[in-house]
Amino acid sequence: METPRILIADDDKKTRDFVAAFLSYKGYLVFQAFDGQDALQKIELHDVQMVVTDIMMPRVNGLEFIRQLKSVRPEIVTIAYSAFANFEMTANLLKAGAFFYMEKPFNLEELQIVVQRGLEHQALQRKSFRSRPCIKNRALLENIIGEHEKMLSLFEMVEKVASSDSTVLIQGESGTGKELVAHAIHDLSNRATGNFVALNCAAIPDELLESELFGHVKGAFTGAVATRIGRFEMADKGTLFLDEIGDMKANLQVKLLRVLQNGELEPVGAAKSKKVDVRTIAATNQNLDQMVVSKAFREDLYYRLSVIPIMLPPLRERSSDIALLLNSFLAKFNKSKQRQVQGFDKQVLEILSNYEWPGNVRELENLVECLVILKGSGLLTIQDLPDKYRGGRPAAPRSEQIVLPDSGFCLNSAVEEFENRLILQALQKSGGNKKEAAELLNLKRTTLIEKLKKKRLVPGSTPV
Ligand SMILES: Nc1ncnc2c1ncn2[C@@H]1O[C@H](COP(=O)(O)OP(=O)(O)OP(=O)(O)O)[C@@H](O)[C@H]1O
Ligand SMILES: [Mg+2]
Incomplete structure (x- = not known):
């Protein structure tokens, strides 16, 4: 969880330092302000979620500070303390929205308990705002971090599909957590006590992949000095994770389909087939839909794998x-x-x-x-x-080199030409790769493509 950020406001440096040192030691991220006015400025600067404040301070005092703070940031928890408070002051403080009032001198351990309670109170309030769906096995999903709607639906999905034995196809860009999700599905399933076996189809040379998947018998090929079981058998009663499935060659795709359909495999060179009890999860960062259309991936295997499709959102979408x-x-x-x-x-x-x-x-x-x-x-x-x-790229060409002619000129066409030149140069540098060119220009790839369409620019034409 994020380290809580707390601001201490007190004009007495000694007390401030003392409280700050104690709370830092307890693991909070602590900031300091020397009076109410200073505190109001620092709240935004440091994005704090709690304030611990003295009451008697010059310029803006503690009570006034809490009133002002609550009117703009009601969710920030405030704890106030003072040596001079009376009943009226306490009542006013609580009315202004203070979470707790402490009389000085107070015990630091006591302060910590109040701070802790304040943060819990805040968390509960936040939760009731969000109305999270109930996720029973949150502990098992704990290492998948995310609170965005898309992630909450993902957690629900993972929970629902885990207990079924259906094949799952996880798709998503590189680094979105496909392997993490595959693991979670296994951990939440009835197969959790069995093995989770992963195989990266892109990392193994094509000619070895078949034996890696299904095993081989002794003498099946040069180098097969002993009989060996494959990943499918290793995953018996457990889960097999086939990563980068899009890289699997056509002949193996057929063999894989057969195993998925009837639960039987044939080790390389074996005369008989073997039965296995394996749940398969496949993953890819390629667009399998498109690969099916272009016949690079078998349609029947695609449907067999994607009984349950899971799409992981790219980070920019959450x-x-x-x-x-x-x-x-x-x-x-x-x-x-x-x-x-x-x-x-x-x-x-x-x-x-x-x-x-x-x-x-x-x-x-x-x-x-x-x-x-x-x-x-x-x-x-x-x-x-x-x-x-x-985003600290040098601002490309230097504007002071551009001189407006006495006769003037057309600004729009000059800007247009300037833009076209830079786009074509970026495309040239990236060898026509639009994603890289967009990166060079600090643009989204889709924005670049739109511009190219609109301008009818042809990558490869010379930037003049
Ligand atoms: N939601 C998440 N919470 C915490 N860590 C995550 C999350 N998603 C990904 N990671 C971490 O990011 C790294 C990449 O995740 P993972 O290997 O699962 O991605 P991937 O989708 O399989 O990527 P690739 O397609 O490149 O194989 C891992 O270290 C993983 O622990
Ligand atoms: Mg991966």
């Missing part, structure tokens, strides 16, 4: 999950790499939430690992991000 993923991976790598990076500042969160993530969750996970190792401690700021994420 960007509200980005902050959650960033913080979860931060916690994970802080622990495994023994670092103490506190978190991402607001600007970094914003930049990364708007980034396209072509490599999806894998790319995000790798970035966080790298940032945690390089930074070691403190808060991650924009300076820590690699250029690619900062």
Whole structure:
């Protein structure tokens, strides 16, 4: 879970430091403000979810601060303390929306309990807003991070299909978590005590794939010095995960179809077939639909595999999950790499939430690992991000070189020509690959394609 962010407001530096040090030590991300006015500014800057504030402060006092804060950000939990409070003050504080009032001097352990309760209260309120569907086996799905609608439907789907023995086809871009989902389906199924066996069809040379899948008998081919069982048999009573199924060659596709249809396989070189009890999950990041149309993938096998189709959304389609993923991976790598990076500042969160993530969750996970190792401690700021994420490309041609002629000229056609030249150059650099060209121009691929259509530009024509 994301580390809770707490702001301490107190004009007395000693108390402030003391409380801040204690809460940091307890694992919260703590920020400080020296009075109510300063606090109101820092709330937005640090995106905090809780405030612990003194009452007696110059400029804007604690009560006024809570009133103002609640009128704009009612969901922020506020805890107030003071040495001088009376009944009237306490009543006013609670009326203004304070969650709790503590009298000074207070015990720090007591403060921590109140902070904890405040955060729980906030979480409950958030939950009732969202009305999450009931996911019974959340614990088993815990390592699949996501709260976006699309992920919640995915969790429901995974739960529903796990107990059936039907074949599942998981599709999605690279790095969206296909293998993770396949694992979860196995773990939630009645086969959980059996083996989960994975085979990446693209990683094994075509001529070896058949024996890898179905096994072989001794002497079946040169090099078959002993009889060996294949992945199907290893997965007997369990689950076989066939990754990158789109890379399987046509002759094997036929053999696979036969096994899926009648549960019997023939090891290479064997005279007899064997029965196996295997649930198959296949995955691919290719468009199998299209491959069926172009006859690169057998239609009958496609239908046999996709009895239950699951589509994983690319990360850019669930960007509200980005902050959650960033913080979860931060916690994970802080622990495994023994670092103490506190978190991402607001600007970094914003930049990364708007980034396209072509490599999806894998790319995000790798970035966080790298940032945690390089930074070691403190808060991650924009300076820590690699250029690619900062959008920090040099603004292409230098505008001061362009001079308006005395006679003037047509702005629209000049801009148009400028754009055409850059697009054609990007296409030339990428060897005609539109995805890469779009990346060079910091455009979405679909935007580039639209522009090409509209402008009737032909990739390959010379940018003049
Ligand atoms: N929702 C998620 N929550 C947490 N981690 C995730 C999530 N999705 C993916 N990951 C992590 O991202 C990495 C890539 O995931 P995975 O290998 O399952 O992707 P994939 O879709 O199979 O990719 P590819 O098509 O490239 O094989 C893994 O380290 C995985 O743990
Ligand atoms: Mg994979």
